[in-house]
Amino acid sequence: MAENDSSFVILIDTNAMSALSIYVESCSAVNTELGAGIEDLKEKFKKKIEREEVKFEEYLELSGRCGAKAGFDLFWYLKNKNTELSNNVKIYFSFFSQVELFGVFLDRVFDHKLTRQGVPYRIRKKKPFRVQIGFNYQEEVVDFWEEIKDKLMEQGIKFEVPEYESHSEFLKDAMQVLKIVSKYLALETMDLYLYATGISLRVDEIYTHDDDFRKIINNIREDPNWKNIFNSIQKDLIEKNRSFYMEFESKGKITLPKGVPHEPH
Amino acid sequence: MSLSFLTEKYKLSRNPFPPAASGIEAEKIYIPQRWQRRFEKYYRLLSTGSGAKGFPIVGEYGSGKTALLKGYLKGFFEEKRIKTIYFKNPGVQFYDLANDLMGSLGRNEFSKALWERCKEFLRSDELYLFPRSFSDFLNDLKKRSKEEEKRKVEDLSNVVIKNLKLTSDPEIAYRIASMIAETATKPYFSYRDFVAGAKGAVVAEKKEPEYFQAIIRGIIEAYDVEGVAFLIDEFEEIAFPKRMTRKQTYDYLATLRSLIDLSQAENLWIVIAMTPEAAEETRRMNPGLWQRFVHRDHLMRRDRETEFKLEPLDIEESKHLIIWWLDRAREENKNKLFPFPKDIDKILENRPDIRLPRPLVKLCFFALAKAENEQIEAPIPIDFIEKVVNEFYPRSKVGSENGRK
Numbered sequence: 001m002a003e004n005d006s007s008f009v010i011l012i013d014t015n016a017m018s019a020l021s022i023y024v025e026s027c028s029a030v031n032t033e034l035g036a037g038i039e040d041l042k043e044k045f046k047k048k049i050e051r052e053e054v055k056f057e058e059y060l061e062l063s064g065r066c067g068a069k070a071g072f073d074l075f076w077y078l079k080n081k082n083t084e085l086s087n088n089v090k091i092y093f094s095f096f097s098q099v100e101l102f103g104v105f106l107d108r109v110f111d112h113k114l115t116r117q118g119v120p121y122r123i124r125k126k127k128p129f130r131v132q133i134g135f136n137y138q139e140e141v142v143d144f145w146e147e148i149k150d151k152l153m154e155q156g157i158k159f160e161v162p163e164y165e166s167h168s169e170f171l172k173d174a175m176q177v178l179k180i181v182s183k184y185l186a187l188e189t190m191d192l193y194l195y196a197t198g199i200s201l202r203v204d205e206i207y208t209h210d211d212d213f214r215k216i217i218n219n220i221r222e223d224p225n226w227k228n229i230f231n232s233i234q235k236d237l238i239e240k241n242r243s244f245y246m247e248f249e250s251k252g253k254i255t256l257p258k259g260v261p262h263e264p265h
Numbered sequence: 266m267s268l269s270f271l272t273e274k275y276k277l278s279r280n281p282f283p284p285a286a287s288g289i290e291a292e293k294i295y296i297p298q299r300w301q302r303r304f305e306k307y308y309r310l311l312s313t314g315s316g317a318k319g320f321p322i323v324g325e326y327g328s329g330k331t332a333l334l335k336g337y338l339k340g341f342f343e344e345k346r347i348k349t350i351y352f353k354n355p356g357v358q359f360y361d362l363a364n365d366l367m368g369s370l371g372r373n374e375f376s377k378a379l380w381e382r383c384k385e386f387l388r389s390d391e392l393y394l395f396p397r398s399f400s401d402f403l404n405d406l407k408k409r410s411k412e413e414e415k416r417k418v419e420d421l422s423n424v425v426i427k428n429l430k431l432t433s434d435p436e437i438a439y440r441i442a443s444m445i446a447e448t449a450t451k452p453y454f455s456y457r458d459f460v461a462g463a464k465g466a467v468v469a470e471k472k473e474p475e476y477f478q479a480i481i482r483g484i485i486e487a488y489d490v491e492g493v494a495f496l497i498d499e500f501e502e503i504a505f506p507k508r509m510t511r512k513q514t515y516d517y518l519a520t521l522r523s524l525i526d527l528s529q530a531e532n533l534w535i536v537i538a539m540t541p542e543a544a545e546e547t548r549r550m551n552p553g554l555w556q557r558f559v560h561r562d563h564l565m566r567r568d569r570e571t572e573f574k575l576e577p578l579d580i581e582e583s584k585h586l587i588i589w590w591l592d593r594a595r596e597e598n599k600n601k602l603f604p605f606p607k608d609i610d611k612i613l614e615n616r617p618d619i620r621l622p623r624p625l626v627k628l629c630f631f632a633l634a635k636a637e638n639e640q641i642e643a644p645i646p647i648d649f650i651e652k653v654v655n656e657f658y659p660r661s662k663v664g665s666e667n668g669r670k
Contacts, residue, residue, distance in 0.1 A: 007510045090510055169360055202511035242359075242519035243512070250518065250551050255511075 008081065009090045011198045011257070012159070013208035014097040014190070015066050016074050018104045023071025024148045034155050035079070038069050066209055073261065074207065078157045087156065094197055095163040098145070100190065105141045162201055173241070174200040180236040184229045185216065198257040199237075202247075205260045214259030221256050230256070274643050275604040275633070281594035282630035294329075294336030294622065295589035297582040300573075304341055307571050310560075311534075317557050318528040319535030323544045324575030329622035330538035333575070334496040338536060342494040347534060348484060352497045357509075357517035362524075363477060366495075370484070376448040378487035379429075380421075383445070386428040387420055403449035418442045425479075429486050432479040441479055474523055481531050492532030495524070499539055518551050525557055544572070577620035583613050586622060587629055604636070604643035605629070605650070612651055619658050631657055 012020075027034050030044035081089050113133055114124050149159065162170050178196035181187070187195060191213045198206045198217075208214050219226045220233070234254045237244040247254055271277050311318045324330045339349045350369055355361045367375070377399040384397070397405075406414055421442035425431050432438050484493050500517055509517075524535050539547070548555040556562075559572040578586065584602060587609075592599045602609060612619075619625055632653040636645045 006514055007508060009510050009512075088508075169358060200512070202515070204511075242523065243515040246518040246522060246551065247511070247515045249553075250515070 007088050007090045008085050009092065009201060009203040009205075010078070010081070011092045011094070011194065011201065011203040011206045012074075012097070013194060013206060013210060013213070014100040014104070015209040016070070016207045017093060017097065017101055019066045019068070019070035019209065020074045020152075021071065021101070021105075021145075021148050022066075023068040023075055024151050026068045026071075028147075028151070034075060034151060038072055041068065070209060075152075075155075075157070077207070077261065079155060082156050091157065091159050092162050092197075092201060092203065093159040094194060095161050096190070096193060098161070102141050102145070105144060106135070106137075109135050109140045162197060170200070173243075176200075176240060177237070180233060180240065183236070184232050185220075187213070187216065191216075195257075199233075202255070203257045206257045207260050217257060217259035221258060270640055271633075271637050274640075275637070276598055277591065277594040277604070277633075278596075279594050280630060280633050280637070281590045281592075282626050282633065284627065284630045284634075293340060294332050295586045296333065296337050296622070297578055297585065299582070303573065304338070307573070308341075308345070310569065311571065314560075316529060316560055317525040317535070318533060319525065319537070319558060320560075320571035320573055321544055321558060322536060322538045322573045322575065323541055324538070324621070325540060327621075327623050328575045329624075329626075330575060331498055332622055334498055334536065334538055338494070338496055342492075342534065345492075346490050347492040347494045347532070348488050348490040349494045349496055352495060354499055355497065357500055357513050357520060359473065359477075359516075359520045359523050362495075362497075362520060363473075363480075366480075372444075372451070373448055375483070375487060376445040379441070379483055380445050382429060382486050383421055383424045386424040403446075406446055407449055414446070418446045421445060429482075431482040431486065432475065434475060434479075437476050437479050440476065441483065474527065477523070478527055478531060481527065481533050485532065492534060494534035494536065497535065497537040499543065500537070514550060518547075518554060521547070521558070522554055525554065541574075575621060577617040578622070578625075579620075580610050580613050583620045583625060584609065586625055590626065590629065602644075604633070604645055606644040606647050608647055609650065611647060612654055616654065616658070618660070619654060624658060628654060628657060 024034060026041050026045075027036055030041060030048060032041065032044060078089070078091060107127075110127070110133055111124060113135075152158070162174075174193075174197050177200045178192060181196050181199070182192055185192070185195075191210070194206065194208075195213075195217065197203075206214075206217055208217075220230050233256070234248070237254055238248045239245075244254055271280065307320055311320075322330050322333060335351060339351070342349050350366060352362065352365050355365050380399050380402060384402075406417060409417065418439065419442070422435065422438040425438040425441050426433060426435065431441060481493055485491070500520075524533075527533050528535050544555075547558075559570050561570050587605060588600055588602060591602075591605075619628060632645065632650050635641075635653055636649060641649055
């Protein structure tokens with residue numbers, strides 16, 4: 001089959017998903033449909049603050065590099081991809097990214113509670129109270145995530161967890177790729193896992209707000225100075241995995257994932 | 266007791282045509298001699314050559330591929346003392362196939378059969394009054410110390426190498442011996458039995474094909490057959506390339522390649538039923554691999570190619586098929602089209618799309634059932650049959666059985 005005929009596959013990094021969750025939460029907070037622009041959201045928040053329906057500290061970060069604006073961009077990126085490719089898009093979000101994301105949600109819960117109690121940011125960021133604050137994990141983290149997924153699903157954006165696919169075959173493949181990549185690239189642990197996951201799943205794109213990570217991903221693909229690393233990874237993949245061997249035999253090279261979005265936020 | 270309308274008027278003990286909507290589940294089906302000769306030719310060509318022992322069966326949905334695999338090729342191979350294993354839409358990964366294979370054999374049954382072959386070569390420390398069974402062997406193992414158990418497994422693995430000659434690799438032999446010995450504690454197969462690298466996996470990393478090769482030899486030994494035939498009923502997703510990811514695409518090709526390689530080295534036959542779209546996609550994805558599968562050489566010698574396309578039967582073959590099924594439900598008046606009309610040709614001539622085994626059998630079932638229900642006198646009039654044909658197979662419906670196209 002021509003490569004262009006296959007499903008288009010995207011892997012979402014934790015930071016990008018966190019931004020998307022902020023955007024979804026922002027829309028919910030002001031009762032607006034997903035897809036609304038950031039200026040529109042700001043305006044609605046302003047009115048809510050004036051009417052004292054929300055306090056200023058509950059005003060979600062709307063324009064930061066990993067805030068609602070970035071989430072808005074990702075939302076429309078996925079929406080447009082679905083339209084452009086007649087919904088022939090598969091979106092993966094790793095189980096381990098989900099664990100990381102739950103950590104982010106917990107931070108938000110604690111931050112929110114401590115802010116209400118008047119604890120200054122200087123103290124809050126040291127996270128000294130985490131074990132002393134009561135919280136409802138199911139409601140504030142798990143259900144919250146489920147609600148976000150449901151809302152995105154209504155918009156045709158559905159995430160799949162690679163670790164749940166095909167028994168544990170995925171993990172076996174990903175670990176094999178991880179061992180190969182780690183021989184040639186000194187990535188952060190989570191980045192290494194995600195990159196190996198992306199290669200193993202043959203994703204077309206890894207969507208991340210981590211500029212360094214994205215740069216490395218793209219350098220390996222495109223930069224002639226990194227050619228030797230690409231070649232080494234390709235050689236090992238072909239040698240150790242029959243599926244990659246078939247890709248090389250059919251296409252003459254292994255296609256590694258591309259890092260997106262193009263412009264840093 | 267009064268006779269039923271079917272028996273009295275149509276001289277049939279029952280409606281002999283299977284109505285199945287998804288594949289005829291008959292043990293044996295009619296296929297024309299022309300097809301039988303082709304399969305015989307493929308068998309002759311491939312069993313003596315050095316290439317892959319396999320071929321695709323290419324046909325639209327509803328054309329009767331499943332029936333051909335189960336109702337004809339199963340018997341075809343078994344007559345030649347080749348054990349058949351039928352796979353229904355296996356996953357695209359090699360593991361999926363291995364898992365289905367072992368699942369269909371059953372761990373206890375397969376281990377027992379292998380042990381039966383090994384036991385005559387096993388040295389015994391003790392004398393037994395009665396011959397020992399597999400369960401005696403397993404119970405005995407439970408009572409042994411770890412050291413003794415290990416020694417027993419080593420004995421078994423020596424037999425696997427020296428006597429059964431399943432492999433020359435001591436590691437693979439040891440793993441097969443362990444598979445037999447551990448049946449007492451785990452009487453089923455799990456994915457770890459095939460997947461390399463995972464903790465506790467039986468198969469060593471990078472040794473999956475060799476292990477699988479030894480398993481194929483094991484099946485041949487254990488069941489005392491000449492070979493093994495995999496009858497694979499579509500890798501379902503291949504017909505829907507847009508739904509597949511790149512990973513699935515290359516996993517599928519890797520699996521196909523492993524099977525073709527294995528079939529070249531062992532007496533393993535691979536028959537894959539696929540739609541024309543799936544065949545075309547496979548050819549496009551990897552022309553070289555497809556050429557190996559259909560035995561197309563650089564000289565393009567058509568007579569040596571082994572792509573079996575399910576094309577419509579001719580008129581006589583179609584009539585033979587109807588008669589063959591009718592004869593299943595009558596003792597007398599055999600070899601006649603009755604209660605169908607003699608001039609059924611008039612319909613068959615204009616409708617090649619229904620002249621495939623499955624649509625034809627389905628139509629005959631419904632025509633007969635409807636005629637019986639409406640108490641139509643035999644022979645059933647041609648315009649009645651035509652009405653049924655147009656009802657069940659309007660021309661636009663062709664090729665979209667089960668809503669799939």
